[in-house]
Structure formats: structure tokens, C-alpha cells
Amino acid sequence: MQTTESLLTYNFRSAQQTLLFKPYLPFRIYFKMNQENKKDITEITHDKIDYQQLTEDIRSNQAGAAILFLGTVREFTKGQQTTALDYEAYPEMAIAQMKELIKQAREKWPVIHAGIIHRLGHLELGEISVAVAISTPHRGDSFEAGQFLIDQLKIHVPVWKKENWSDGTTEWVHPTGEDTVPTK
């Protein structure tokens, strides 16, 4: 009786024998798997961001480099003291814009996996508001693509933060200036 393993081996060999250009077969299988296995992770959540899980999700044998960026709630902004931040989003568009940014990153760098997670709601000092994780074959591309994703997120992804200052007042953060206008 044939085992499954030997059956697969046999079929693979006979398939190869029917092809004129044998050397291309393994390459094409590899390429196809490669395309299918590339992950784009995008999420908007009220829960704590599981950045360890995200980091594991973007790691790959094909990537020699994996980096993780975390944005956290900072206490002082130009001398003014923050006690907490409140985040809100236009969730459907935020996800669509995140996917678009990852698509653009893939056009510029050889990205294996990429992930962007943004948290919403009331966040205390030190809590993580955003995580960007990316893997590429070499480290230079990971740093560049990661920087691109977080910089572009801050211009294009419709999420807003409201400062809760230590004097009890609140204030929406709405950047002004040319570099805050999204590309149309």
C-alpha cells in the first residue's frame, strides 16, 4: 500500500515530468505561496493592543528583519501636563486608509507582513494608542517602511485625540499647516 507521503512525491514527480521547463516549477510554487502568505493586518479596537501577538503575526522566515513601533500617551506636551487622552475614529474609513497605506508601502519596499492597530477610547498615561509592525528581508527597509506607515497614518487615518489637561480642561488636537493635509 502506498503511504500519503509517497503518493504526493509520486504525483509531484509525474507533474514535473510533464513540464518542458522543469526548473521553473519549484520557483512558481514558491512565488505563489509567497503571494498568498503575505499578511496585511489592520484593526481599530477599544481593547488593549496585544503588541506581542502582533509582533509574532508579522514575523516570517522570509524576513530577516521585524520591527515594532508603539505610540504611547505622553505626560508633557510643550510644558503642558496631560492626564489622559480620548481617541475617536471614523472606523470604516480608518481601516480603508490603513489598508491603502500598507498597499503603498508594498509598492516602495519589499514588505513581507505589515500590521497597524489603533486603539480608541479613554487612555491613561503610558498606555499604547497605536502599534505599527512590519517585516522585510533586510532591516533598512523595515525601518523606512515603518516610519512611512506611522508618519502617513498621522496625516491620513481619520482618528482624533482629545487632551485631558491637568487643569481639568479638555481640547481636541487638530493639527494645522500644509504637512497635515492628506493627499487627494
Next chain:
Amino acid sequence: MKQTVKLFAQAKDLAGSESIEIQTEEQTTVARFRELLSEQYPSLQAIVPHLLIAIDMNYVSDDFLINPESEIACFPPVSGG
């Protein structure tokens, strides 16, 4: 015709609602939409020039023609991260 407009962040607070109705005209461009918004919602007037307008979840320029079926959203420059 009447079109629903989603508002976020400071725009939502100033209008006192996360969704407003606006009377649009035939062939309304985004530039004309800004004028209509100022006229019909004076509470938003001060920030209208700075608002970003998203049509069907895409950023569009002022000469863009708004389809009556489209989803319109208005909000100040984003500040995520």
C-alpha cells in the same frame, strides 16, 4: 435634495450631533458644499475652511462633484497616533 453628513471630533461637538442633514443642489462641488455647510450650520462656520471632506471614504479636492448617493463626512485634520 437632502444629504446626510457624518461629523467627527470638534466638528461633531460644535454642531452638537454626529450626523446632520444638508440641503444640496444639483451638481454640488465640494467647494459649494463648504458654502452650504456654513450657511445651514453657522456653528460650524469658523472651522469650515479647515475641514477635510471625505466622499465615500476618500479625500477629495474642492472641485470634486458630489454624487447624491455618496456618503459624506466632514472632520478637522486628523490627530491619531
